[in-house]
Amino acid sequence: MKPLYVYNDELLKYRFNDTHPFNQMRLKLTTDLLTDAGFLNDEDIIKPRIATDEELKLVHSPDYIEAVRAAGHGKLAAEELAKYGLDSEDTPSFKNMHEKCAALVGATLTAVDLVMSGETDKALSLAGGLHHGFSGKASGFCVYNDTAIACEYITQKYGKKVLYIDTDAHHGDGVQWTFYNRNDVVTYSIHETGRYLFPGTGSATERGTEEGFGYTVNLPIDAFTEDESFLEVFKTSLERVIQSFEPDVILSQNGVDAHFRDPMTHLSLTSKSYEEIPRFVRQMADKYTAGKWIAVGGGGYNIWQVVPRMWSQIWLAMKHMDAPSGFLPEEFIGKYKEQCKVDFPVLWEDTLEDFTEIPRRVEISEKNKSTLERIIMYLEQ
Amino acid sequence: MHMLVERIMTSPVETLHVNDTIHEAMNMMSRLSIRHIPIVDDDDNLAGIISDKDVNLALPSIASKDADLSLDLELGKIMRQQVTTCHPLDFVEEIAKDFYHFAIGAIPVMRGKKIVGIVTQKDMLNTFLELTGIKEPGSIIEIDIKDRMGVIFDIGKVFKDLNIKIVSISIYPDADKKDHKIIVLRIDAMNPLIAIEKLKESGFNVLDPSEMS
Known part of the structure; x- marks a missing residue:
């Protein structure tokens, strides 16, 4: 079966304002890079549908949806904006925000339906991955939480058990709290600790509640963690989680903001990790979920130097292709190099001239390993 | 941390009488998952306190034949009579010093001679977590x-x-x-x-x- 790629230019319109760090231009850059390299063709691309209010209500409260709709039409009072988190620098209201956010959720659900209906076994929708949105409040650049909606949609419409994998540098709090007392969705999040970084939650001791106890897994890693330590704790813990939970399908959130060139976080991953993460997830899907894997995007705030190359790896992993090396396609470089105000990367793999070595590497790796051991102990209980 | 003891104490408190036995104390500790029990006299006034450690010390070793006898021992005989106590309006940081200096596990909260609550090390840690812990993303x-x-x-x-x-x-x-x-x-x-x-x-x-x- 051939994997499918959900995209159209309408998805680029999820934009708070001209200076906001969340910039969906990265979707177009990634799509163009894949197309120019000959990895993505028209027949791979599926146009997204728009999510209905009923689908949004799987996770969000009706009053919040009404508030987002009104805010996008300039009809929500100031105190109401504040109540729903729509007046902050992170998630300010913008014109037609409900319609644009519903389009983004629709794209994720399109990918879900493609896989769950059996049309294909792997689908990618990079517009989604907005894991911070809460039931009744916008948070952390996220208005509607497409990832949580997708998990709930899979359990309700298809009656299947979902493993949610979140490799964004930030803790996937919105998804975690949505399913905190549930045992049909397991949420696994590996992220920078809350010592400095938003949202501050996601400690290993957050493990779920009631029937959901043990179905929330958090692996917080130290600031400045590098490839080797990340991949070790990620791979070991993830396979253990899959073995004990036995999911029917994997939904992965693929924030790429743990990259050392991302301005927002303090992790130190390189292209090596982003080549391996999706390939390992694919391997897990092939081994444990009959290949069923839906992938969405997420964080990533260096849209020129980081996101397009890292996100391309998810699509290539779905196509069972090895990570390319050497020069990016000339056509792509020609199209975008001039527009880019920072050094434009010309190779698929990272060059490391601006990578700063951290003196505490040994200590950081030790700490991550001890967190891994604690999580494995929990899984064995 | 000018929080008052009454905000963090457990109240009401389960107590036992000086004439109750080790057996009853062990049952209560296991039933309520607690490690300290205040002991009262006939007038319901505080007479002492026992901890799981005191109970263990009073029991003979597993090998002994007199196990039953020890279980019937009255709590008045093994309780600690010098008890560090506090008042509901004391500051939490003041009793934190008592926990630290005297290495104790629990402090009964008194109004006069009557016991109205108890604060344990676990309550102190919870309070600390509440102060540093987070409820909102940031x-x-x-x-x-x-x-x-x-x-x-x-x-x-x-x-x-x-x-x-x-x-x-x-x-x-x-x-x-x-x-x-x-x-x-x-x-x-x-x-x-x-x-x-x-x-x-x-x-x-x-x-x-x-x-x-």
């Missing part, structure tokens, strides 16, 4: 300041102007620099970069995570 910013009048106002103004809410503030003395303090802010923003830039423009020394320990 990012952390640390600022090294030379202590002076109005510094919190100046920092607050930067955030007011940016329309970013400060969720919590903690202040520590700087271990290395005299007259300096570290201000730790938890702010309601995923993107702290705008605030960091404004703080720097206003002359504040914002610490980078690579230089924090």
Whole structure:
């Protein structure tokens, strides 16, 4: 079966304002890079549908949806904006925000339906991955939480058990709290600790509640963690989680903001990790979920130097292709190099001239390993 | 931490009588998952306290034949009579010192001779977690300041102007620099970069995570 790629230019319109760090231009850059390299063709691309209010209500409260709709039409009072988190620098209201956010959720659900209906076994929708949105409040650049909606949609419409994998540098709090007392969705999040970084939650001791106890897994890693330590704790813990939970399908959130060139976080991953993460997830899907894997995007705030190359790896992993090396396609470089105000990367793999070595590497790796051991102990209980 | 004991104490408290036995104490400890029981006299006044450690010390070893006899021992015989107590209106930080200095596990809360509550080490830890713990999402910013009048106002103004809410503030003395303090802010923003830039423009020394320990 051939994997499918959900995209159209309408998805680029999820934009708070001209200076906001969340910039969906990265979707177009990634799509163009894949197309120019000959990895993505028209027949791979599926146009997204728009999510209905009923689908949004799987996770969000009706009053919040009404508030987002009104805010996008300039009809929500100031105190109401504040109540729903729509007046902050992170998630300010913008014109037609409900319609644009519903389009983004629709794209994720399109990918879900493609896989769950059996049309294909792997689908990618990079517009989604907005894991911070809460039931009744916008948070952390996220208005509607497409990832949580997708998990709930899979359990309700298809009656299947979902493993949610979140490799964004930030803790996937919105998804975690949505399913905190549930045992049909397991949420696994590996992220920078809350010592400095938003949202501050996601400690290993957050493990779920009631029937959901043990179905929330958090692996917080130290600031400045590098490839080797990340991949070790990620791979070991993830396979253990899959073995004990036995999911029917994997939904992965693929924030790429743990990259050392991302301005927002303090992790130190390189292209090596982003080549391996999706390939390992694919391997897990092939081994444990009959290949069923839906992938969405997420964080990533260096849209020129980081996101397009890292996100391309998810699509290539779905196509069972090895990570390319050497020069990016000339056509792509020609199209975008001039527009880019920072050094434009010309190779698929990272060059490391601006990578700063951290003196505490040994200590950081030790700490991550001890967190891994604690999580494995929990899984064995 | 000028929180009052009455806010964190467990109340009402289960007690036993001086004539009750070790057997009853063991049952109560296991049933309620507790490690300390205040002991009262005929007038319901506090007479002493026993801990799981006291019970263990009073019991013979497993090998002994007199196990049954020990279980019938009255609590009045093994309880500690010198009890550190406190009042519901005491400050939590005051009793924290008692826990620390006397290495004790629980402090009965008294009004006169009547016991109205109990505070354990676990309650103290919970209170600490509540103070440092988080309920709302946020990012952390640390600022090294030379202590002076109005510094919190100046920092607050930067955030007011940016329309970013400060969720919590903690202040520590700087271990290395005299007259300096570290201000730790938890702010309601995923993107702290705008605030960091404004703080720097206003002359504040914002610490980078690579230089924090």
